[in-house]
Amino acid sequence: MSNQSLSFIHDSLPQKIRFGFGEASANLLEEVRTRNAQSVMVIAGEPEMPIAKQVASEIEVAVWHSDVVMHVPIETAQAAREVAVDNQVDLLVCVGGGSTTGLAKAVALETGIPIVAVPTTYAGSEATNVWGLTEEKRKTTGVDIKVLPETVIYDSKLTLSLPVEMSVASGLNGMAHCVDSLWAPKADPINAALAGEGIRALSAGLPKIVEDSQSIEGRDEALYGAYLSAVSFASAGSGLHHKICHVLGGTFNLPHAQTHATILPYVLAFNAPYAPGAEQRMAAAFGTQTGLEGLQQLREKVNAPARLSDYGFSADGIPEAVSIVLEKVPANNPREVTEENFTQLLTAALNGDDPAILSN
Missing domain, CATH: 1.20.1090.10 (Dehydroquinate synthase-like - alpha domain)
Incomplete structure (x- = not known):
C-alpha cells in the first residue's frame, strides 16, 4: 500500500438542481416566485421554442428571444445583451442545448443577470461556470461565476423529442x-x-x-x-x-x-x-x-x-x-x-x- 498522502484543491460550485420527469413547469414557477422576478427573458432557439412555451406556461414572460447561433458569435451575444438591458430583465431562463445555454451565459457575463437553465440535451454546459464566444473564427473561453446558472431544472420529458x-x-x-x-x-x-x-x-x-x-x-x-x-x-x-x-x-x-x-x-x-x-x-x-x-x-x-x-x-x-x-x-x-x-x-x-x- 502506498504511503503517499493526498493533497489537492477542489472547487464545488453553488448551484441548485431540480430533477423530475414532467415537473419542469412547476419547478420554473417556483424559481420565479422565490426570486420575485418581475421581468423574465426566455432564450430558446426556434426549434426549441414550442418546448420553451410549454415550460414557461405558468409564468409571465417579458420577452422571448430566439436568435441562437452555434458557438455563440460575439455579435449574437451583444444583440441578446441589448434586448435584456432594454427590457430591464432580472431573470434569464434558457431552454435548449449548449448553444442556448451559452448565449444566456454571454448575457450574464456582461450584465450579471441570474440564469435558470432548462436543458433539453446532454451538453452539460448548464452545470459549469465556463463561457465561450466566437469572434473572427476564433473561439475564446473563460471562467466566471457570473455565468453559472443558479438553478438547473432537469426534466427528461423535455428530451423525449430529441432525435x-x-x-x-x-x-x-x-x-x-x-x-x-x-x-x-x-x-x-x-x-x-x-x-x-x-x-x-x-x-x-x-x-x-x-x-x-x-x-x-x-x-x-x-x-x-x-x-x-x-x-x-x-x-x-x-x-x-x-x-x-x-x-x-x-x-x-x-x-x-x-x-x-x-x-x-x-x-x-x-x-x-x-x-x-x-x-x-x-x-x-x-x-x-x-x-x-x-x-x-x-x-x-x-x-x-x-x-x-x-x-x-x-x-x-x-x-x-x-x-x-x-x-x-x-x-x-x-x-x-x-x-x-x-x-x-x-x-x-x-x-x-x-x-x-x-x-x-
Missing part, C-alpha cells in the same frame, strides 16, 4: 467531459469519482435510448450522467479534448456535439497509456479491460459519429488546426503533444481510422 442520433452525439459530448476531467489541469479524486459515475450512467442510458427513444429510464440516466460530467469538468478544467474541439468548432464551424463524439476515442487512445490511474477509472466505469474497449463497445451499440469528414472537415484544415491547438495544450497533459503525433490524431479522426493506432 436518437442527436441524443447519442450529445450524450457522448457529456462522456467527453468525464474523460477529459480525469487528466485536466485541476484533476483530483473528487472529479474522478464524479466522472467515473458519469461514464457509468451515460454508458447505461444511451443504449436504452437507442433501443427505445421514449425510454424514461434511459433519458433519466443520460441526464444524470450529463450533470455529473459537467460538474467534474467545471472543477477539473479544460483538457486536451476540449482544446481540440473548441478549435474545430470555432475555426472550422464543425457541429459541437458531433465533433466531441468523434474526437473522443482518439484523445482517449492517445492519452490513456500515459495515464494509468485514469485508464483504470474508465475501465472500471465501463466494466471492461480498458477504457478504449469500453468506449468502443458503447460507440458500436449506439452507432456513434465516426469521421470528421462527415461534418465538413478536410485534410486541408489539419495544418491550421494543429498550429492553433499546439498553442493551447495543457501543460499537464499526460502525453507530450507534438506536431507529428497530433497530425496523426487528426488524420485518424478525419478518416475514422481505428483509434488504437494512437496508443503506441
Whole structure:
C-alpha cells in the first residue's frame, strides 16, 4: 500500500438542481416566485421554442428571444445583451442545448443577470461556470461565476423529442467531459469519482435510448450522467479534448456535439497509456479491460459519429488546426503533444481510422 498522502484543491460550485420527469413547469414557477422576478427573458432557439412555451406556461414572460447561433458569435451575444438591458430583465431562463445555454451565459457575463437553465440535451454546459464566444473564427473561453446558472431544472420529458442520433452525439459530448476531467489541469479524486459515475450512467442510458427513444429510464440516466460530467469538468478544467474541439468548432464551424463524439476515442487512445490511474477509472466505469474497449463497445451499440469528414472537415484544415491547438495544450497533459503525433490524431479522426493506432 502506498504511503503517499493526498493533497489537492477542489472547487464545488453553488448551484441548485431540480430533477423530475414532467415537473419542469412547476419547478420554473417556483424559481420565479422565490426570486420575485418581475421581468423574465426566455432564450430558446426556434426549434426549441414550442418546448420553451410549454415550460414557461405558468409564468409571465417579458420577452422571448430566439436568435441562437452555434458557438455563440460575439455579435449574437451583444444583440441578446441589448434586448435584456432594454427590457430591464432580472431573470434569464434558457431552454435548449449548449448553444442556448451559452448565449444566456454571454448575457450574464456582461450584465450579471441570474440564469435558470432548462436543458433539453446532454451538453452539460448548464452545470459549469465556463463561457465561450466566437469572434473572427476564433473561439475564446473563460471562467466566471457570473455565468453559472443558479438553478438547473432537469426534466427528461423535455428530451423525449430529441432525435436518437442527436441524443447519442450529445450524450457522448457529456462522456467527453468525464474523460477529459480525469487528466485536466485541476484533476483530483473528487472529479474522478464524479466522472467515473458519469461514464457509468451515460454508458447505461444511451443504449436504452437507442433501443427505445421514449425510454424514461434511459433519458433519466443520460441526464444524470450529463450533470455529473459537467460538474467534474467545471472543477477539473479544460483538457486536451476540449482544446481540440473548441478549435474545430470555432475555426472550422464543425457541429459541437458531433465533433466531441468523434474526437473522443482518439484523445482517449492517445492519452490513456500515459495515464494509468485514469485508464483504470474508465475501465472500471465501463466494466471492461480498458477504457478504449469500453468506449468502443458503447460507440458500436449506439452507432456513434465516426469521421470528421462527415461534418465538413478536410485534410486541408489539419495544418491550421494543429498550429492553433499546439498553442493551447495543457501543460499537464499526460502525453507530450507534438506536431507529428497530433497530425496523426487528426488524420485518424478525419478518416475514422481505428483509434488504437494512437496508443503506441
